[in-house]
Amino acid sequence: MSSSNNAGAADRLAEVRRQIPDSVLRLAYHAALPVVVDPGLLNLFRVNFFLDPPDTLPFEAEAALLLSPLFREIGDCLYEMPPEVRNVLLVGLQTSYGSERVRQVALLLQQYSASAWSTQPQLERAQQLTALNFVDSVRAAQWLESLHTDTEGAAIGQEWYVAMRHHLSAEPQPDRAPREVARAIKKLRDKSQEVRLNAVQALAGMAQLPGTDITDAGEALLDVMRYQSDADASDVKAAVALLRILGGRYAAEAAVHANRDLRQRAMASGHPDTPPIALTKRGVRSAEMGRFEEANSYYEQALGLFRQTGDRHNEGRVLTNLGNVYVQIDRFEDARAQWQAALNIMRELDDQMATARLQQKIAATYQSTEDLSAALTALEEVVAIYRGLAESGPDVMSDLAVSLNDLAQVLNSLGRASEAVRLYRELLPDQERVLGPDHPDILVTRRNIAFWTGECGEPAEALRLYRELLPDQERVRGADHHNTLAIRGNIACWVLIITTRRPVAAISKP
Amino acid sequence: MTSVHLPEPIAEIGRQLRRRRLVLGIDDYDALRRALAAGFGWSSREELGRLCVALWVKSPEEAAVVRAVVSRVVLPTWNVSPATGEATDMPSANVVNVPVPRAADDSAEHVLETESVHGLGVVPLSIGAVDRTLVTVPQYPLAEREIAQAWRRLRLRLRSGPAVEVDAAATLEQYGRHGIATPPVLVPRRRNTARLLLLIDRFGSMTPFHGYVDYVVKAIHNAGRIDDAREAYFHDLPGSVANRSVLQQVEDPFRADLDAVLSLIEPLRDGSVYQDPQLTVPFPLATVLDNLAEGTAVLIVSDAGAARRRYDATRLLDTVALLKALHAKVGTVVWVNPVQPENWPRTTAEQVRRYIPMYPLTREGLDRAIDGLRGRPAPVERVL
Numbered sequence: 001m002s003s004s005n006n007a008g009a010a011d012r013l014a015e016v017r018r019q020i021p022d023s024v025l026r027l028a029y030h031a032a033l034p035v036v037v038d039p040g041l042l043n044l045f046r047v048n049f050f051l052d053p054p055d056t057l058p059f060e061a062e063a064a065l066l067l068s069p070l071f072r073e074i075g076d077c078l079y080e081m082p083p084e085v086r087n088v089l090l091v092g093l094q095t096s097y098g099s100e101r102v103r104q105v106a107l108l109l110q111q112y113s114a115s116a117w118s119t120q121p122q123l124e125r126a127q128q129l130t131a132l133n134f135v136d137s138v139r140a141a142q143w144l145e146s147l148h149t150d151t152e153g154a155a156i157g158q159e160w161y162v163a164m165r166h167h168l169s170a171e172p173q174p175d176r177a178p179r180e181v182a183r184a185i186k187k188l189r190d191k192s193q194e195v196r197l198n199a200v201q202a203l204a205g206m207a208q209l210p211g212t213d214i215t216d217a218g219e220a221l222l223d224v225m226r227y228q229s230d231a232d233a234s235d236v237k238a239a240v241a242l243l244r245i246l247g248g249r250y251a252a253e254a255a256v257h258a259n260r261d262l263r264q265r266a267m268a269s270g271h272p273d274t275p276p277i278a279l280t281k282r283g284v285r286s287a288e289m290g291r292f293e294e295a296n297s298y299y300e301q302a303l304g305l306f307r308q309t310g311d312r313h314n315e316g317r318v319l320t321n322l323g324n325v326y327v328q329i330d331r332f333e334d335a336r337a338q339w340q341a342a343l344n345i346m347r348e349l350d351d352q353m354a355t356a357r358l359q360q361k362i363a364a365t366y367q368s369t370e371d372l373s374a375a376l377t378a379l380e381e382v383v384a385i386y387r388g389l390a391e392s393g394p395d396v397m398s399d400l401a402v403s404l405n406d407l408a409q410v411l412n413s414l415g416r417a418s419e420a421v422r423l424y425r426e427l428l429p430d431q432e433r434v435l436g437p438d439h440p441d442i443l444v445t446r447r448n449i450a451f452w453t454g455e456c457g458e459p460a461e462a463l464r465l466y467r468e469l470l471p472d473q474e475r476v477r478g479a480d481h482h483n484t485l486a487i488r489g490n491i492a493c494w495v496l497i498i499t500t501r502r503p504v505a506a507i508s509k510p
Numbered sequence: 511m512t513s514v515h516l517p518e519p520i521a522e523i524g525r526q527l528r529r530r531r532l533v534l535g536i537d538d539y540d541a542l543r544r545a546l547a548a549g550f551g552w553s554s555r556e557e558l559g560r561l562c563v564a565l566w567v568k569s570p571e572e573a574a575v576v577r578a579v580v581s582r583v584v585l586p587t588w589n590v591s592p593a594t595g596e597a598t599d600m601p602s603a604n605v606v607n608v609p610v611p612r613a614a615d616d617s618a619e620h621v622l623e624t625e626s627v628h629g630l631g632v633v634p635l636s637i638g639a640v641d642r643t644l645v646t647v648p649q650y651p652l653a654e655r656e657i658a659q660a661w662r663r664l665r666l667r668l669r670s671g672p673a674v675e676v677d678a679a680a681t682l683e684q685y686g687r688h689g690i691a692t693p694p695v696l697v698p699r700r701r702n703t704a705r706l707l708l709l710i711d712r713f714g715s716m717t718p719f720h721g722y723v724d725y726v727v728k729a730i731h732n733a734g735r736i737d738d739a740r741e742a743y744f745h746d747l748p749g750s751v752a753n754r755s756v757l758q759q760v761e762d763p764f765r766a767d768l769d770a771v772l773s774l775i776e777p778l779r780d781g782s783v784y785q786d787p788q789l790t791v792p793f794p795l796a797t798v799l800d801n802l803a804e805g806t807a808v809l810i811v812s813d814a815g816a817a818r819r820r821y822d823a824t825r826l827l828d829t830v831a832l833l834k835a836l837h838a839k840v841g842t843v844v845w846v847n848p849v850q851p852e853n854w855p856r857t858t859a860e861q862v863r864r865y866i867p868m869y870p871l872t873r874e875g876l877d878r879a880i881d882g883l884r885g886r887p888a889p890v891e892r893v894l
Contacts, residue, residue, distance in 0.1 A: 043721060059722070060849070066718040067715055104644065111641075128636070
């Protein structure tokens with residue numbers, strides 16, 4: 001099998017796994033056995049193997065699979081899988097379900113072929129021969145040879161005979177993944193670059209099989225990366241890509257290797273910024289000028305390069321920027337999708353500040369679409385993160401206060417304003433400890449407590465809190481500060497409400 | 511009331527059949543209990559399968575499913591006891607008392623069951639075995655019975671054709687008026703004169719749904735009892751709007767809808783639909799439109815780009831033009847989408863459903879679609 005084909009298998013499977021769940025990929029293991037499938041055969045695979053627990057799939061899984069990048073429609077409602085992908089999936093079938101399932105799939109294919117393709121003898125025979133080959137490869141070869149002397153052979157045609165001979169000779173007898181992995185690791189130490197590349201790509205393909213562990217290959221892959229002098233060698237590049245997939249320290253070493261190489265090239269070319277960073281900067285400039293499509297284009301290019309080098313942090317940042325652009329053009333769902341992707345990266349990197357900021361943005365999109373329960377969940381996480389980091393300085397405390405404001409709004413919309421009061425009261429001692437007693441943010445928090453107390457239907461208590469706040473406010477911010485004037489207005493309103501029993505809605509907001 | 515526990519193998523057969531849309535009732539279980547008590551179905555797994563088929567199924571397809579399910583369920587070791595000839599309650603344990611001796615033991619039931627098949631030629635191409643546990647009958651989200659039940663609600667019952675039915679009231683009234691025996695008054699039978707046009711999208715992203723859609727159409731014809739139900743097929747859309755410049759008049763390029771230019775879109779008349787699902791026999795769309803009788807219900811079956819999760823402004827433009835042409839002739843046009851609604855957002859389907867009621871091809875979706883075809887108003891965001 002050629003190395004480029006193997007590379008295609010890994011990339012294609014990675015792409016497919018972004019689109020369909022692993023449970024649907026297990027249906028694809030079964031669909032890999034026939035030469036081609038049609039929707040009817042795929043339906044029978046699901047009906048026979050995915051209706052009863054623990055493996056259950058809905059009807060929609062069939063269309064999701066046929067329309068995924070795993071298949072190419074070749075006409076007559078037939079779908080073909082690239083051979084290299086097929087080989088990897090057959091390993092998955094053997095590993096996950098064993099030889100008995102391979103035999104059952106072959107038998108089902110045989111039964112189906114006789115009824116579905118009786119008017120297409122070449123296809124019918126090809127499918128039956130493939131089924132037989134998986135159950136008894138010797139007899140399959142014998143049948144093909146006997147066709148030479150048979151009248152049926154003349155009817156089916158010489159071209160078909162040659163094609164099937166080639167097909168059978170290339171047909172793998174799938175083994176279980178651990179054995180395939182062990183074989184590939186051995187080949188990683190081969191002298192031939194092509195053999196090494198083939199081995200890396202085979203491992204890359206198997207790495208895409210859910211539940212298949214290729215970590216054993218990590219050290220051998222690091223050796224391929226470290227000890228080859230040419231960083232551009234195809235086996236080294238492939239090894240670096242696979243190390244990233246392995247994650248953990250393997251990914252970290254691969255990223256260091258790739259970044260070092262990229263920076264050396266950038267310096268040599270006279271441009272201090274690496275290309276993706278330059279593109280990101282251009283994107284930011286375009287967005288600032290309101291050229292959002294152009295900004296998107298720059299960001300997408302940068303994103304591709306950061307992904308190539310495995311720079312997850314910058315990948316997350318660019319995704320955040322993309323989300324910012326979508327918000328500018330009111331595409332909140334698209335923005336949320338980008339931020340969610342960035343959030344996943346920041347969580348993976350354990351960057352808590354970035355995680356909190358992204359969750360805050362995501363919560364804002366939920367608020368704009370009035371999905372309050374989702375907004376609440378997101379903001380609760382934000383507050384929890386900032387609380388955990390609060391001791392690290394005034395900036396975090398300020399972020400915490402702002403996130404509490406958002407949370408209070410959502411709680412109030414859900415009829416839970418009293419919880420907002422409780423949260424602000426809990427914030428106050430932390431603020432006093434970190435910021436000092438007279439910090440303006442503390443005055444804002446006290447004002448929020450007074451405001452939400454009033455919203456909870458306690459006008460007398462709200463009035464008392466505003467009156468307590470006023471002298472401190474005047475002392476710290478001055479008598480003419482706009483917040484001081486607003487507090488005077490609040491006091492006047494509450495006095496009016498309490499004395500005239502006017503509805504609370506008449507009060508001005510802080 | 512005492513609860514009755516089914517023996518596990520029978521309960522498992524029931525569960526597996528339910529997942530395959532064949533739901534057994536108490537009477538079905540009772541029939542099996544009586545037959546087993548009378549000594550039937552004990553000699554082999556095949557015999558039990560034949561008994562279940564005889565008792566429960568109504569079609570060859572259901573028979574195949576029952577046989578496969580009985581073949582794959584693990585059966586207990588039977589304890590033979592003398593026959594009493596009387597029906598008894600089903601025991602709840604896995605060990606079953608058998609009233610008559612059985613002819614053969616099939617203890618190795620859990621392994622693949624095969625039988626030899628003799629092929630022709632020097633070396634047979636066949637694997638030489640069949641697996642009785644395998645089902646070769648397709649299964650879709652709706653049973654034919656459910657589809658038929660849903661479509662029977664699309665009714666316009668009028669008397670037409672030859673007078674063959676006695677009108678008892680009119681006959682008595684005539685007898686009372688004349689006072690002498692007169693021939694009975696005959697009237698034509700009531701028939702479902704509802705008219706239905708199914709416009710069905712084929713190939714491309716609809717290919718994975720062909721089997722399901724064909725199955726639904728067949729069920730409508732078999733049991734829908736609609737006098738005039740016909741299909742016309744197309745790929746993506748029957749035609750395209752010649753004047754694409756309408757799209758350039760949408761001021762905001764980031765808006766997916768066509769609300770701002772709706773009034774500028776002309777009804778679609780140029781284009782072709784096909785008489786057959788293979789799209790080999792075309793006829794003009796204009797002919798279909800011109801022949802649409804008043805009161806015809808039109809059902810469009812298409813994924814509207816949702817299967818591939820795509821948004822296509824030109825497809826939306828052409829769809830709106832087609833809908834305008836249909837609305838100009840008939841009042842009730844409804845869209846059924848075989849893709850589940852959670853996959854509609856950010857596709858052409860999401861925009862199409864703003865202009866026409868669109869429902870998924872599920873039981874609830876079909877019920878609501880038929881409500882729409884019967885004239886029950888369904889709100890849309892923008893009326894065309």
